[in-house]
Amino acid sequence: xxxxxxxxxxxxxxxxxxxxxxxxxxxxxxxxxxxxxxxxxxxxxxxxxxxxxxxxxxxxxxxxxxxxxxxxxxxxxxxxxxxxxxxxxxxxxxxxxxxxxxxxxxxxxxxxxxxxxxxxxxxxxxxxxxxxxxxxxxxxxxxxxxxxxxxxxxxxxxxxxxxxxxxxxxxxxxxxxxxxxxxxxxxxxxxxxxxxxxxxxxxxxxxxxxxxxxxxxxxxxxxxxxxxxxxxxxxxxxxxxxxxxxxxxxxxxxxxxxxxxxxxxxxxxxxxxxxxxxxxxxxxxxxxxxxxxxxxxxxxxxxxxxxxxxxxxxxxxxxxxxxxxxxxxxxxxxxxxxxxxxxxxxxxxxxxxxxxxxxxxxxxxxxxxxxxxxxxxxxxxxxxxxxxxxxxxxxxxxxxxxx
Amino acid sequence: xxxxxxxxxxxxxxxxxxxxxxxxxxxxxxxxxxxxxxxxxxxxxxxxxxxxxxxxxxxxxxxxxxxxxxxxxxxxxxxxxxxxxxxxxxxxxxxxxxxxxxxxxxxxxxxxxxxxxxxxxxxxxxxxxxxxxxxxxxxxxxxxxxxxxxxxxxxxxxxxxxxxxxxxxxxxxxxxxxxxxxxxxxxxxxxxxxxxxxxxxxxxxxxxxxxxxxxxxxxxxxxxxxxxxxxxxxxxxxxxxxxxxxxxxxxxxxxxxxxxxxxxxxxxxxxxxxxxxxxxxxxxxxxxxxxxxxxxxxxxxxxxxxxxxx
Amino acid sequence: xxxxxxxxxxxxxxxxxxxxxxxxxxxxxxxxxxxxxxxxxxxxxxxxxxxxxxxxxxxxxxxxxxxxxxxxxxxxxxxxxxxxxxxxxx
Numbered sequence: 001x002x003x004x005x006x007x008x009x010x011x012x013x014x015x016x017x018x019x020x021x022x023x024x025x026x027x028x029x030x031x032x033x034x035x036x037x038x039x040x041x042x043x044x045x046x047x048x049x050x051x052x053x054x055x056x057x058x059x060x061x062x063x064x065x066x067x068x069x070x071x072x073x074x075x076x077x078x079x080x081x082x083x084x085x086x087x088x089x090x091x092x093x094x095x096x097x098x099x100x101x102x103x104x105x106x107x108x109x110x111x112x113x114x115x116x117x118x119x120x121x122x123x124x125x126x127x128x129x130x131x132x133x134x135x136x137x138x139x140x141x142x143x144x145x146x147x148x149x150x151x152x153x154x155x156x157x158x159x160x161x162x163x164x165x166x167x168x169x170x171x172x173x174x175x176x177x178x179x180x181x182x183x184x185x186x187x188x189x190x191x192x193x194x195x196x197x198x199x200x201x202x203x204x205x206x207x208x209x210x211x212x213x214x215x216x217x218x219x220x221x222x223x224x225x226x227x228x229x230x231x232x233x234x235x236x237x238x239x240x241x242x243x244x245x246x247x248x249x250x251x252x253x254x255x256x257x258x259x260x261x262x263x264x265x266x267x268x269x270x271x272x273x274x275x276x277x278x279x280x281x282x283x284x285x286x287x288x289x290x291x292x293x294x295x296x297x298x299x300x301x302x303x304x305x306x307x308x309x310x311x312x313x314x315x316x317x318x319x320x321x322x323x324x325x326x327x328x329x330x331x332x333x334x335x336x337x338x339x340x341x342x343x344x345x346x347x348x349x350x351x352x353x354x355x356x357x358x359x360x361x362x363x364x365x366x367x368x369x370x371x372x373x374x375x376x377x378x379x380x381x382x383x384x385x386x387x388x389x390x391x392x393x394x395x396x397x398x399x400x401x402x403x
Numbered sequence: 404x405x406x407x408x409x410x411x412x413x414x415x416x417x418x419x420x421x422x423x424x425x426x427x428x429x430x431x432x433x434x435x436x437x438x439x440x441x442x443x444x445x446x447x448x449x450x451x452x453x454x455x456x457x458x459x460x461x462x463x464x465x466x467x468x469x470x471x472x473x474x475x476x477x478x479x480x481x482x483x484x485x486x487x488x489x490x491x492x493x494x495x496x497x498x499x500x501x502x503x504x505x506x507x508x509x510x511x512x513x514x515x516x517x518x519x520x521x522x523x524x525x526x527x528x529x530x531x532x533x534x535x536x537x538x539x540x541x542x543x544x545x546x547x548x549x550x551x552x553x554x555x556x557x558x559x560x561x562x563x564x565x566x567x568x569x570x571x572x573x574x575x576x577x578x579x580x581x582x583x584x585x586x587x588x589x590x591x592x593x594x595x596x597x598x599x600x601x602x603x604x605x606x607x608x609x610x611x612x613x614x615x616x617x618x619x620x621x622x623x624x625x626x627x628x629x630x631x632x633x634x635x636x637x638x639x640x641x642x643x644x645x646x647x648x649x650x651x652x653x654x655x656x657x658x659x660x661x662x663x664x665x666x667x668x669x670x671x672x673x674x675x676x677x678x679x680x681x682x683x684x685x686x687x688x689x690x691x692x693x694x695x696x697x698x699x700x701x702x703x704x705x706x707x708x709x710x711x712x713x
Numbered sequence: 714x715x716x717x718x719x720x721x722x723x724x725x726x727x728x729x730x731x732x733x734x735x736x737x738x739x740x741x742x743x744x745x746x747x748x749x750x751x752x753x754x755x756x757x758x759x760x761x762x763x764x765x766x767x768x769x770x771x772x773x774x775x776x777x778x779x780x781x782x783x784x785x786x787x788x789x790x791x792x793x794x795x796x797x798x799x800x801x802x803x
Contacts, residue, residue: 021489024482048492050485054478055521062475062518063482066446069469070486071495092472097725191493196727198467198483200442200500205462205728207470214459221724407757412770418779419733422764424741425783430764457734465730590761616783624784624797627762 001179007138007170010177011077011103011163012037014145016047017185018101019192020075024052024063026082029115030167031105034077057082061089061102068098069206071199073149073192075100079167080107080121087125093160094129094222096207099152099192100160101145106134106268106319107167108353116354117167119268119320123296123328129222131161131229132296134267138175140248141165143240146185150236155195156228164296166269167354180244188243226298233295251300253292256282257307260289262370263343264362265333266317267293270351274317276359281366288366293329301336308333309341315369317362319351326377346374350381357381405591411437420463422455425623427587427613427630428534429455432464432505434590435532438597439501441466444483448506448515449473451541451615452534467500474514476504477522480529501601502529508549509539511610512570523577523606530600530607536615537567544618551638552697553672553681553690556618562681562690566697572704574608575644581607583643583652587614588631592653596643612639620676629674635663636671637698642705649705659702668694733779738765742782744797746775752794759786759795 003010012034015023025035041047052067054060060076067074078086083104093100104122108114122132131151135141141163148161165171198206210218234250241247255275257263262281264274271292281288291307293300308314318327325331330347337343346369351357361380368374415436422429428451436443445468447453453470457463471479483502490496506515511533519531538556539545546556546563549570553562574582581603585593593611600607614629616622621629633639634654641655650656657663669691672678681690728734748759753773760768767780775786787795 021492022482022485024478024485050488052481052485053525054481055517055524058474059478059481059518059521062471062478063485066469066471066479066482067486067489068482070444070483070490072486072489074482074486088472089475095726096469196725198444198469198486200444200467203441203465203467203730205456205464205468205470205730206726208456208460208462208726208728209454209458209470210726211458217724218726224724407761410761410770414766416766417730417732417734418766418776419735419738420765421735424764424781425785426764430762433764433766434761457728459726460728461734462728462730463734587762622784624788626764626783627785627789 001181002176003179004174004176006033006172006174007141007165008033008105008172009037010138010142010179011145011165012041013179014142015075016041017180017182018146018149018189019073019182019186020049021072022050022052022067022074023076024054024060024067024074025076026054026057026060026078028057028079028082030107030171031077031079031082031103033171034103057085058089061086061093064100064102065089065093065096065098068100069096069198071192071194071197075102077103077105079105080109083121083125084109087128090125090128090130097158097225098160099149099158101148101152101163102160103145103163103165105167105171106164114353115167117169117319118352118354119164122162122164123320125162126297126328129159130297131159131226132164133161133294134164134296135170135248136269136272136292138170139177139246141170142177142179143244143246143248146180146189147233147236147240149189149192151229151233153192154228154232157225157232158195159222159225159229164268169269188240229298249292249294251295252303252307253294254307255290255292257289257291259287261287261312262366263289263291263308263311263314264317264366265291265293265314265329267296267329268319270317270319270357273357273359274362277362277366280359280363286367286370296329299332299336304333304336305340308337308343311343313370314343314345315348315366315374316345317348317350321349321352330377344372347377348374349377349379355381405595407591410594415441415465417463417465420455421457423617423623425616425626426451426455427536427615427626428452430587431534431593431611431613434593435503435597436466438594439503439601442498443501443503445469446471446476446479446483446502446504448476448504448510450507450510452505452507454541473510475518476506476510476515476531477518477520477527480504480531481522481525481527484527484529504529504531506531506533507540508533508535508537509547511535512548512568520577523574523579523608526605528604528606530597530609533570533610534613535610536613536618538615538618540615540618552693553678555677555680569701571608571610575649577606579606579608580604581643581645583609584639584641585609585611586630586634586639586641587611588627588634589641589653592641618677621674625674632666632671632674635666636668637665637702638668638671638694640701640705651705668698738779738781739777742780742800744782744784745777745800746780746782746784746786746795747798748773748775749794749796752792754792756791758789758791762786762789
């Protein structure tokens, strides 16, 4: 069925057709529409699920985990500070191996308080053991929710998945998308069959104390799950294409890669914008292409090694920053390529805290990178405004008080 | 009347655990499991009980058990209860299991109060048991919001300067259907309150004083005696709150009715090492008096005492 | 990425309930409870109060394999039928 809806509403509707049974969630801008839609669907009798109106995100994630461990298919959604507040439970959920799915509407972390888009929130959760996908369109958001349970519930994976979509650019804009029916989805996604659970018929202890002599293997096992997710995600995407005729890429997606001499590497909606930039560069006769990283975890190591080899240059766009270093995606890309391919690479930091990013800005920086004129790390849209001048005045007044 | 003979023989807490000698939590688990039976899902909040159950890959608890993070007792229960509803809708459950959360005072009074309050406000159908040993025993006896005035802990080396919270009253203020306090010295009272909690729908809060032999510094053999003395001195009051009314029960009821004389708080303080320092200090008498006033204030409040300013 | 795919499901912190998960905890004992059957009135208090589930309900036998020797049964026994006796050096 074709719908014209916001990205947030589409996420909620997709969770419904995916047969989600429990939704613990706590409201936070810009995620609220997701849980409002879930509550509304349940109230109307259009969704057969338990909504748990928890009192915090920490509790949302705790209930998400325990509902899943009981044997139910569970889903939640959050953003920014909510995700940060869940941090302990993100580690917990991956550590106890529950195949839950959560939408994270990418938003900046304060202070200064900012409800707009960047990737700092989810990038900061890189090492929790969660699978992380970044979508670039409304339709991809819908299809990824459905594919997500195929991936997480696979007994060779059993790790939680975070579906990241850009605040407002995707969450609040209306776009048309095809929403498959529950019946169609059930042919693609079988009911959840847990490998282990809380069951009085089989009483076991979950989450025991584990001594050093046994602990490391439980953690290596999480990495095995991550590695297995590469194959499982690729198969889930392939089978989805066979059944529904849509394709958004597997670990990565590409645009005009074949003959590209220069690659832009990006995630989320900036990758969609970069596609337009690639078209602009091509119209000027520049052989640019786009490599869109869909899965940030597991990281597409093999794909990057294969697709970046032999190129004349890369520009990696980060909508986040690892303070004291550089953009997080830039570090990861270089790490994957080390010893395999070494095209000159530059890092463009843009779109922080919801700053609008145009394709012209991306194309201009790409041209400078191609000419070898872009610094290794460039904050591409930074400039001092009148507001910053006022702050400087205030700080000078503080200095005067000290005299 | 229930007698000891009526308690099931089956042990769901298995002998040979990693608990300390005379551990109140292991005894309480035994009795609670006898009251609730094997169709129970247990959520253990980070505490001594996370450790006394043994370690990977073996466990002393013969129930489906989930060890959860410190601040998540209530929320974890809400998730399990919702999960049970989902399985019931699928027709996968013959009888819905009882959900039991087992938490210490740290996981209840301090870091877990938000999660517990949320679950109670949501009316999650579960039993929450706080085994209150009045300190962070598992990490080596630091102060908590449940530590009584004057008590030594490693973080109150001169004795705690503040009163403990009255969290059972906080739970009553949530308008949940059942709140009860219990003592290990009165196991049948505990057993029956657990059974009653199981029969009631909604959030049930049960709190037990759990005298910790190493933490409170008394011999393990005295664990029941210290529990009993806490009740007899009024430092631990037995009651239940149901349908908007509070009733004293058992030994506390007899004490309030004047059938047995209340023992001085000092008798209770003197049989533990954690009050030795304050009692021997110049502030000893004042601390004792303040604890006696705390007891009478608690009794008055439970009897429906209304402060003058209302 | 050469991991054994089948091994992933078997490396989580799931534990099996067993008696004696901490081994023969009777070895912790310094004092051993010894019961005088003639003084015992079968009141079951020792069974109820045993924190280690180491006394059987039907015969009130003490399971020395696991009894940690906390001594609660001696203190709570109303007839003095249980006495704590120092363990011999093992």
